[in-house]
Amino acid sequence: MIDISPLYISLKTALAATFVTFFAGIGLAWLVVRMKRFQGAMDAFITLPMVLPPTVVGFFLLLIFGKRGVVGQFLLQFDVTFVFTWKAAVTAAVIVSLPLMYRTARGAFEQIDANILNAARTLGVSEWRIFWHVLLPNARQGILAGLVLSFTRALGEFGATIMVAGNIPGVTQTMSTAIYAAVQANDDATAFAWVAVVVVFSFAVVMLMNYWLNTRMHRVGGGMT
Amino acid sequence: MELMVSICKKLRNFELRTEFAVKDEVFALLGASGCGKSMTLKCIAGIETPDSGVIRLGNHVLFDSARRINLPPQQRHVGYLFQNYALFPNMTIAQNIAFVAGGTEEEKQCKVRENIRRFSLEGLEHAYPAALSGGQQQRAAFARILASEAELLMLDEPFSALDSYLKWKLERELMHVLEQYDGAALLVSHDRGEVYRLSDRIAVMEHGHIEAVNTKHELFDNPQTLAGTLLTGCKNVSRAHYLEDGRLLAEEWGMELCFHGAVPGKLQYAGIRAHFFELMSGPGENTFEVEVDQVIEDTFSYLIMVRLRGTQCQTLRWEVDKEEWQALDCTFFYLRLPPEKLILMES
Numbered sequence: 001m002i003d004i005s006p007l008y009i010s011l012k013t014a015l016a017a018t019f020v021t022f023f024a025g026i027g028l029a030w031l032v033v034r035m036k037r038f039q040g041a042m043d044a045f046i047t048l049p050m051v052l053p054p055t056v057v058g059f060f061l062l063l064i065f066g067k068r069g070v071v072g073q074f075l076l077q078f079d080v081t082f083v084f085t086w087k088a089a090v091t092a093a094v095i096v097s098l099p100l101m102y103r104t105a106r107g108a109f110e111q112i113d114a115n116i117l118n119a120a121r122t123l124g125v126s127e128w129r130i131f132w133h134v135l136l137p138n139a140r141q142g143i144l145a146g147l148v149l150s151f152t153r154a155l156g157e158f159g160a161t162i163m164v165a166g167n168i169p170g171v172t173q174t175m176s177t178a179i180y181a182a183v184q185a186n187d188d189a190t191a192f193a194w195v196a197v198v199v200v201f202s203f204a205v206v207m208l209m210n211y212w213l214n215t216r217m218h219r220v221g222g223g224m225t
Numbered sequence: 226m227e228l229m230v231s232i233c234k235k236l237r238n239f240e241l242r243t244e245f246a247v248k249d250e251v252f253a254l255l256g257a258s259g260c261g262k263s264m265t266l267k268c269i270a271g272i273e274t275p276d277s278g279v280i281r282l283g284n285h286v287l288f289d290s291a292r293r294i295n296l297p298p299q300q301r302h303v304g305y306l307f308q309n310y311a312l313f314p315n316m317t318i319a320q321n322i323a324f325v326a327g328g329t330e331e332e333k334q335c336k337v338r339e340n341i342r343r344f345s346l347e348g349l350e351h352a353y354p355a356a357l358s359g360g361q362q363q364r365a366a367f368a369r370i371l372a373s374e375a376e377l378l379m380l381d382e383p384f385s386a387l388d389s390y391l392k393w394k395l396e397r398e399l400m401h402v403l404e405q406y407d408g409a410a411l412l413v414s415h416d417r418g419e420v421y422r423l424s425d426r427i428a429v430m431e432h433g434h435i436e437a438v439n440t441k442h443e444l445f446d447n448p449q450t451l452a453g454t455l456l457t458g459c460k461n462v463s464r465a466h467y468l469e470d471g472r473l474l475a476e477e478w479g480m481e482l483c484f485h486g487a488v489p490g491k492l493q494y495a496g497i498r499a500h501f502f503e504l505m506s507g508p509g510e511n512t513f514e515v516e517v518d519q520v521i522e523d524t525f526s527y528l529i530m531v532r533l534r535g536t537q538c539q540t541l542r543w544e545v546d547k548e549e550w551q552a553l554d555c556t557f558f559y560l561r562l563p564p565e566k567l568i569l570m571e572s
Binding site: 113115116118119120121122123124125126133134137138 | 270298301312324
């Protein structure tokens with residue numbers, strides 16, 4: 001009987017990370033869409049973790065949160081360690097999944113006809129109400145797609161996680177790192193089991209998203225109520 | 226409510242420099258596409274910011290670069306009817322109206338009912354915009370504008386995306402709306418017919434400049450400028466210069482013409498509308514023997530392209546009834562350009 005803690009830790013980490021990513025990604029997308037200057041630089045900065053090797057992201061996280069890092073030293077004053085904890089696993093997952101949420105949300109915002117937003121403005125609707133009642137509902141599909149993509153990315157995160165959170169069974173060992181450990185230990189049975197779980201789970205999530213998007217598509221004009 | 230606009234804005238290809246005032250009337254900006262008409266509307270609405278100038282609506286200063294006033298669109302109370310109507314796709318028609326109406330829930334519902342009735346949208350309250358026809362969407366957009374507290378109505382090419390039958394139907398609906406609406410309305414269009422039928426005064430716009438503001442009758446009788454002449458649909462224009470004794474030379478047509486009225490200071494162009502030619506049996510004043518270059522059959526008339534016989538001058542377009550042409554149908558004949566129908570332009 002294999003220890004199922006990696007499944008539990010993976011889900012817990014991915015859910016926590018997706019929660020943060022969801023709001024941060026949408027907020028950043030809205031911010032960048034409205035930026036008049038430095039838009040390109042800001043976009044590149046947020047997107048960077050998506051194109052960098054995860055080990056580079058992990059390296060930077062160690063640099064910042066490690067015992068000699070700026071934030072790391074600050075946290076130490078409160079007896080809080082960060083590296084090799086669950087919090088580090090969540091942070092790594094947030095950093096690598098954020099670009100996906102941000103980019104899909106931004107794409108969805110930019111696809112909305114600018115006239116619709118301008119019409120709302122000329123009709124006296126505040127920017128805040130436009131965001132909640134016009135922008136978000138009409139960008140729903142893109143935002144949902146971003147949510148699913150960033151969740152699956154967070155779930156599959158390996159490189160940065162193993163550098164900053166390590167591979168401590170029962171604490172920071174996720175399914176991805178468990179597979180790595182099992183292969184290293186020539187434990188094919190365990191590796192196969194986790195590979196199967198990850199593949200089936202990810203497949204199911206993406207299928208579910210497609211199904212949901214399709215049923216929504218057929219109801220365009222029916223819209224949300 | 227009077228709208229006063231005097232703005233400058235540097236655009237990619239030219240500088241927008243417009244100055245006009247609109248009282249409680251339908252005022253039209255007539256210009257070719259890309260002349261800065263829509264940009265002018267966007268500046269008034271606050272969607273775009275002019276580089277300098279003043280925009281005032283009644284006693285309300287919307288924009289004043291010298292005093293650093295630039296109200297956000299939300300505070301300008303300018304109703305903007307977009308080309309594609311821009312209804313919120315995620316809301317029903319009733320929700321679209323209620324969303325922008327002010328006041329308590331009860332007042333909102335009252336405004337919704339009132340405007341649904343006013344624009345004959347009964348039965349469509351709970352439909353989503355995607356389920357409505359173009360005409361219904363336009364009426365819903367009007368209903369939404371009037372439910373908000375708009376003090377000015379701006380219409381941006383309201384019929385540009387429609388086929389001609391639907392366009393005519395909507396145009397009549399719009400006439401009806403404008404008759405009931407007693408504030409100032411600003412219409413932007415490149416269609417001379419639309420502008421002539423709907424508006425009281427017309428400003429001709431070219432390359433970001435307003436060339437002339439006229440009543441519609443003045444403009445179509447005497448467009449004064451080349452842009453105005455072309456935009457009002459005159460097809461025959463030639464460079465021209467004054468000779469003497471009330472005569473001018475239309476250079477591109479190779480015709481020496483006499484004209485009525487005062488001599489313009491700097492005559493630059495002469496024009497004549499295609500249906501003003503007169504068929505003659507022989508030579509006479511302003512009468513020329515012409516040869517046919519091309520015959521084009523149009524829906525209800527023939528367009529005959531003719532030039533001065535035996536020359537390579539520019540062709541003139543003569544629009545003639547089908548029966549009249551079928552009776553004539555020859556290669557050479559005499560045409561008269563009535564002096565009182567000549568359009569003289571100084572620029």
